[in-house]
Amino acid sequence: MALESKSFWKPLTASVIYVARTIRKSGGMWKMKKCGVLSCEYADAQDMTEIVTGLRQLLDLRRVTQVNAQNAIVIRDTPDRLALASKIIRDIDKAKPEVLIHVQVLGASLDRLRNLGILPGRA
Numbered sequence: 001m002a003l004e005s006k007s008f009w010k011p012l013t014a015s016v017i018y019v020a021r022t023i024r025k026s027g028g029m030w031k032m033k034k035c036g037v038l039s040c041e042y043a044d045a046q047d048m049t050e051i052v053t054g055l056r057q058l059l060d061l062r063r064v065t066q067v068n069a070q071n072a073i074v075i076r077d078t079p080d081r082l083a084l085a086s087k088i089i090r091d092i093d094k095a096k097p098e099v100l101i102h103v104q105v106l107g108a109s110l111d112r113l114r115n116l117g118i119l120p121g122r123a
Helices: 044-057 079-090 110-116
Strands: 007-012 016-020 034-039 064-067 072-077
Touching: 016 044, 034 079, 034 110, 044 064, 044 072
Parallel strands: none
Antiparallel strands: 007 016, 016 034, 034 072, 064 072
């Protein structure tokens, strides 16, 4: 792919690939774009769709793809936007909260209390 698109790439981390090619000249500086694969540990397909939609609207991202088979979101944009999207995804992708209820059912016999000389109060 790199030879066909005449671009240069190198892996930066396990989930971020640096892709360099001339995108456009803006203010005398060449803009470089990064491509990041951001993993979602706890999100299912529906949650990932909502995350991708939110990122598109919030950060005005155009090149965002979700890969449901790998629970990943692929983003191609400037390094600043990629870092911000990564932070947003880390903040959103949390385990679902669980509630543990411990119930213990006790029984009391009035006969035993009367034998002990204790009479329960009457309402």
